[in-house]
Amino acid sequence: MYTNTQEAIQVNKIAIVGAGLGGLACAIALRKLGYDVQVYEKAKDFRPVGGGFGLLPNGLKCLDAIEPGIVSLIKNSGCEVSQSVLKNNQGETIRTNKTARYQDKYGLPLITVWWWHLQQVLVSKVPENNIHLNHRCIGFTQDDNGVDIYFDDDKKVRADLLIGADGINSAVRETLFKDGKARYLGSMSWRAVIKCDQQLLNPGELGVVRSSREFMFLLNLGNGYFSWLYRQLLPNFFLSPNLDVAKSEVLSKIAHWGKPLQQLVEMTPSERILEAPIYDRPPLDTWSNGRVTLLGDAAHPMAPALAQGTNTTFEDVCELAWCFAQYKNISEAFNNYERRRIDRTRIIQNRSAEAEMDNYKTQEEKSPSLVLQQLQMSNEEFQDWILSYQPPTI
Template identity: 55%
Template sequence: MNTNLTQKLSKPIVEKVAIVGAGPGGLAAAIALRSQGIDVQVYEKAQEFRPAGTGLGLAPNGLSSLDAMPTAGCANAPGIVETLKSSGCEVHHTVLKNIQGETLRTNATKYLENYGQPLLTIWWYRLQQVLASRLPSEIIHLNHRCIGFEQDENGVEIHFDGEKSVYADLLIGADGVNSIIRETLFGEGKPNYIGSMCWRAVIKYHHELFNDYELVFVKGNQQFMYILNVGGGYTSWISRKFSPEYSLSHSADEVKFRILHELADWDESFRAVVEATPAEQIWEGPICDRPPLTQWSQGRVTLLGDAAHPMAPAMGQGANTTFEDAYELRECFSDSANLQEALTSYEQRRIERTKIIQARSALGEMRYYDLDTVASTGQTQQRQMTLNDDFHKWLYDFKPSAIS
């Protein structure tokens, strides 16, 4: 065995890592790297963790990645995935409805049967809380808004509001689609609006359709709605509408009036969940992504999750690919003799895969609105279904080596 390999097996290739962003990606990366004995510190601009975010789907590829991560200091605790299952809702049955409430199609999911993990719906806030519970509270630093960084060959100095600075061997930007770390590295400006406006909320509410289904999809005219059972008696509703231009409402009451106006012709069972939502809890905003990067790292700085590969939510892969990132970054640290080798390997493992998923997600968002350019001949549809089956197997069958 060569000297470099012996050294990297006995000692982490870096001692201290700073992660900017305490969303699910930043927390998962912290869990993954702490399991290798690395001193990880997480910095978050929010002043407190508070109920926020949407309902999302954790697919087999994301759950398998989380399942493969050892948790330092939590040897007797249930696995992360088991805890998430008890915090969210396993999806067994889904239904497609039209805006009049008529059933167009029902489906029994086969994720567990085909890929070894279920489809799990969960509130973003609950996901964040589960991941944060696997870390010592003292390594998560709230009220730290990153405003930039400087690096040299020996380390990175990260600057925060209030003239606060910290020093680390590596900086990981897990700070989302509007990442200050990515902007400092590559200077791209604002993300791209992709023509899809969104309204969403999570509230304590039991929808009548949850007696038979865990996930409801309602298809309108260039507009659609998801109603998700996210566990614990909570419902997540998400409505998106095709809109080449976007504008934001001026007040919470205007937001609620606007979305109810958009749903004016929809069945009352769909409008009711919006009516039951306090106006100040409804989030309104544009759906954005960014073009794929050819590199995620410079020197001692790298990106992860939405900071690296923000994508349209059509395939529900934002969080799932982020957990793949965290797992793969851990593996690259374990298998490499130095930091540069680890970051190069990380990019080689991740960029091409996420580039494909980004492209398919953008295409999928437009297909929600029947705006794709694929001809609707029977032969073309059959070929598309075969391609989709192959793609879904490639996507969901991601198997981390630790559990394969």
């Protein structure tokens, strides 16, 4: 048991569990403060996994604070979005909207990128010897002098501090708080990234296909890569026995859609399809105990409707690094990290859950947002509150 939370942060080694985007970004930031940071990842190698997603100005500002110049690398690895396109389920354009307002208002654009490509950019900034693959965390114990982290195959590592960046099913979070399984939101997802010559979007466009109780995002990811993300309202779900069945399931669901959209799924190899229910967890009142804290999806998993899961993770990294630089003991650093993060992420978590369900409703069916009513904000004011976030100087 850890009892001495008031001791000075005389920390040599920090262990991060999870080499996803948050864990790697955190390693980059904390290494710059002089810490020996070691990252432990359950995967055996860095395979081309994950889907396409959007990096918004608040996340990009944080990445630039963590690693100046990295936004240029990300632009080269992704797609700077100039226009969003709303389509019907036949693939016909209903309307377009310019997205230059992001650059004009916040100084940075919307960039769509493949998760794996961004992971590779971040991996390149961390020394190879500081990343340890094939380490699946199963728990930890701590005392006044450090933390013992346990992995499969009887592996054990000792560190001065532990940061859980191991996602929505975090072993670090479960050991800390024992809050069980994540919460299914009634929304099912199928997604893929492929390299293809498609005719649905022009370069620089992001597409949204709206239909009844279902929708699909279409993302240019740069360098010829393209992502489709199909979601359907499903109060109950089951996972397909294999990916060939998952592909057939999607094709059966969109059999009434236009041929160009069906062809996009047809040309996707089954092994590229990711089938997953949409989960979140209720917000926590604390993320830390003793020498251990959380960030990203391990701390505040949220529905993807507002595209803020990864972007707020990069906010966490900036705030945690700033607190390590400013405060002289573990308790002060973690308490201030939580003070600066929990209220904001709770609001975004709750609004994301609302927005996920709103995706399946017509304008007439939508109810006023309880979150926005409590904040006394319009939707536009809320978006501005999110995107105008300014990271502290690390």
